[in-house]
Amino acid sequence: MWQRIWAIFHARTLEGIRDRSSLAWNILFPLALLVGFSLFFSGRGQVQYQIGVIGKQVETPVWQDLWQMPYLSFDHYSDAKTAQLHLARHQLDLLVDPSHQRYWVNPKSPKSMMAEKVLQGLVHQPLSRAQLASRPIRYIDWFLPGVLGMNVMFSGLWGVGYSIVRYRKNGVLKRLSATPVQPIEFLLAQVLSRLVLMMVVTVVLFVAATTLLHLTMRGNLVLLFGIFTLGGASMISLGLLIASRSQSEELTSGLVNLISWPMMFLSQVWFSLEGAPHWLKWVADLLPLTQIIRSARQEMLYGTMTSHDWLGLVYVIAFTSVCLIVGAWRFRWR
Structure with a gap:
């Protein structure tokens, strides 16, 4: 055989x-x-920002402008650790937690820093800020x-x-x-x-x-x-x-x-x-x-x-x- x-x-x-x-x-x-x-794909990439949301979208006037903003895409997560890992791996540009009034950025990602400016311009309320960083991919x-x-x-x-x-x-x-x-x-x-x-x-x-x-x-x-x-x-x-x-x-x-x-x-x-x-x-x-x-x-x-x-x-x-x-x-x- x-x-x-x-x-x-x-x-x-x-x-x-x-x-x-x-x-x-x-x-x-x-x-x-x-x-x-x-x-x-060595240039600036896409204009759209990928934003992670922990929990549900809070439908209040404070956050309403962010949800209705064009060129933004939202991914919802029930697990905060998974969402933070995606941000650290550059799979997300920004991570927000509307229920606890806080957000996370990746300082090694240029898109993350720009997405933070968009967030600050649309949400007129003090938010708690945190950083997550890893080597860019x-x-x-x-x-x-x-x-x-x-x-x-x-x-x-x-x-x-x-x-x-x-x-x-x-x-x-x-x-x-x-x-x-x-x-x-x-x-x-x-x-x-x-x-x-x-x-x-x-x-x-x-x-x-x-x-x-x-x-x-x-x-x-x-x-x-x-x-x-x-x-x-x-x-x-x-x-x-x-x-x-x-x-x-x-x-x-x-x-x-x-x-x-x-x-x-x-x-x-x-x-x-x-x-x-x-x-x-x-x-x-x-x-x-x-x-x-x-x-x-x-x-x-x-x-x-x-x-x-x-x-x-x-x-x-x-x-x-x-x-x-x-x-x-x-x-x-x-």
Whole structure:
């Protein structure tokens, strides 16, 4: 059994390495995105201020002008510590507690200091002031885990799902069906081969990006790449599920695009869903890529994994297992 798996794994890996144009594209395109966004978003950023509110909005004349002010977005928190942590991490520009007449600023954030001036101009009442500070996190630092996750997604869905459909259409699977190779052996070899190549590309991208752009890395590298390995396995398993019965490259291409593009925009690759509606956040949390990118950002930028992040990884493991089992069960050679 293991000799057959090794033979298929070796052949598939050589095929991936010899496809130099695809391999170069997987490295150069994400790296170009990182460099481009580093240049594009190095300016002043958005005009809108993100303000956290602890508890409910107090509907009094003192605070009414603030709530009605355009270009301000409000996020409500029931836990003060969570809100303060978001302010310290530059996810909020200002934090207010209307019930206790106080607010917090981050002195290391220019937007926080400007948001304080807006608050003082709209709320004509003495408020208690406090400061929370941490090392600034640039957009490019926040963007890197999203790019790596996006690259893992496309590599897993297209590299495995599309290849298997091509094998079926070209008659390769038909010839393999006459050998002692079992479907589970063939699929396992495909998963391992693509996963190895995927992680090599991820390591090269990470080293190049952190070296060229001096990006932040505060967590454990082994855990970080373990997260991306799990993400790669989940995307590969999803690709296998799509390709388990499909005989048309056009249909497979459409299904992969139908899954990958919404996942790319909802999984916070490009932008945060901090101020998005709750139903949209709930939909995004169902996507495995969301859990992978969120956990990778948490480990890379802050060096700590919360219980919510660990639960997300458990969900990804369950998602991967279900896709692999169903994909192997539905798989047909012909």
